[in-house]
Amino acid sequence: MQTNAAVVRDVNQLTVETVELDAPKANEVLVRVRAAGVCHSDLHNMRGELRLTPPFVIGHEGAGIVEAVGSSVTRVKPGDRVLVNWLPADGTCPTCLSGHPNLCERFAKTTFQGWLPDGTSRLKTLDGVQLKHLLSAATMSEYAVIDQASAIPFPADVPFEVAAIIGCAVATGVGAVINTARAQAGSSAAVIGCGGVGLSAIQGCKLAGCHPIIAVDVLDRKLEFARQMGATEIVNAKQVDVVKTLRALTRVGPDYVFDTVGSATTIPQALQAAGPAGTVVVAGLHAAKIDVPISAGALIFADKRLLGSFAGSIRPQIDLPRLVELYRAGRRQLDALITKRYPLAEVAQAFADMEAGVVARGVLLFE
Ligand SMILES: [Zn+2]
Numbered sequence: 056m057q058t059n060a061a062v063v064r065d066v067n068q069l070t071v072e073t074v075e076l077d078a079p080k081a082n083e084v085l086v087r088v089r090a091a092g093v094c095h096s097d098l099h100n101m102r103g104e105l106r107l108t109p110p111f112v113i114g115h116e117g118a119g120i121v122e123a124v125g126s127s128v129t130r131v132k133p134g135d136r137v138l139v140n141w142l143p144a145d146g147t148c149p150t151c152l153s154g155h156p157n158l159c160e161r162f163a164k165t166t167f168q169g170w171l172p173d174g175t176s177r178l179k180t181l182d183g184v185q186l187k188h189l190l191s192a193a194t195m196s197e198y199a200v201i202d203q204a205s206a207i208p209f210p211a212d213v214p215f216e217v218a219a220i221i222g223c224a225v226a227t228g229v230g231a232v233i234n235t236a237r238a239q240a241g242s243s244a245a246v247i248g249c250g251g252v253g254l255s256a257i258q259g260c261k262l263a264g265c266h267p268i269i270a271v272d273v274l275d276r277k278l279e280f281a282r283q284m285g286a287t288e289i290v291n292a293k294q295v296d297v298v299k300t301l302r303a304l305t306r307v308g309p310d311y312v313f314d315t316v317g318s319a320t321t322i323p324q325a326l327q328a329a330g331p332a333g334t335v336v337v338a339g340l341h342a343a344k345i346d347v348p349i350s351a352g353a354l355i356f357a358d359k360r361l362l363g364s365f366a367g368s369i370r371p372q373i374d375l376p377r378l379v380e381l382y383r384a385g386r387r388q389l390d391a392l393i394t395k396r397y398p399l400a401e402v403a404q405a406f407a408d409m410e411a412g413v414v415a416r417g418v419l420l421f422e
């Protein structure tokens with residue numbers, strides 16, 4: 056069949072074009088996409104900063120309706136609403152079995168290279184050039200073929216746009232707090248960076264019962280979003296010294312610092328700012344290619360912990376349905392996280408707005 060999709064033909068070359076999409080194989084599902092989240096990881100991939108090389112169909116956050124299923128599919132059926140999990144773990148490798156399906160051993164050769172879990176593609180251009188599927192998802196397309204492990208069903212009272220962002224930004228931010236740090240109620244927390252992941256981490260801190268919850272960013276607009284999401288204090292890193300201010304607000308430094316920027320500036324800052332026996336969690340993919348000098352003394356003499364969090368350390372099959380239920384129970388403010396909606400044709404504008412920091416989270420909506 057044919058579908059309109061956002062295609063990265065070469066590094067930094069994004070076009071919307073009609074492409075060919077093959078039918079799902081035995082373990083796969085054809086989804087009519089209704090919403091796709093716009094995420095920084097898409098940009099990193101478009102710029103060639105991660106492992107994926109073009110050409111590929113972009114997008115990894117999405118939600119839609121199952122149109123057709125392959126012969127071996129048991130998890131979903133046509134008509135089901137599904138959100139896209141871009142971590143389609145095999146569930147059988149030693150890493151999955153040890154409770155870390157976000158680190159499944161299959162991803163290196165498949166998902167991170169832009170293949171479906173069986174190592175192949177269902178996408179090609181009209182002139183026959185094979186296209187990869189970004190993160191086994193390729194959701195910025197009217198239709199997508201995904202593995203059944205990527206299809207997480209959700210109830211009809213959850214809007215597609217909300218379901219779409221649960222699969223990535225929300226899971227990464229909340230997961231960093233709940234799964235990676237296991238933050239305790241009553242502890243103090245700071246979140247550096249107030250994009251989609253940072254705002255979700257703030258909500259995760261609220262869910263965990265942290266207080267105070269301090270948001271740090273360089274844009275006042277984003278700090279206002281942070282306040283709406285539950286931050287009790289806001290700090291503009293352009294105006295004050297972040298380390299001193301975080302210490303002043305918590306007497307000795309926060310119990311937890313969540314760094315969703317992950318730069319050579321913020322990681323050492325986070326480590327310095329964390330209080331005695333404090334925990335620093337580095338989340339988000341910005342840090343993928345940098346080396347950061349850290350003070351080993353800060354770790355040893357103050358008993359600090361420096362943790363990495365990949366996709367919020369989530370176990371997708373358990374945690375994504377759980378995040379959906381928390382939203383339904385009114386425990387998550389996900390509607391407010393989405394501040395702008397775009398048709399597929401305006402995908403380039405959606406990325407520009409994200410970079411300019413004028414949206415909390417943008418989503419593409421499909422008819
Ligand atoms: Zn595995």
Ligand SMILES: [Zn+2]
Pocket residue numbers: 094095096097115116223224
């Ligand atoms: Zn994402």
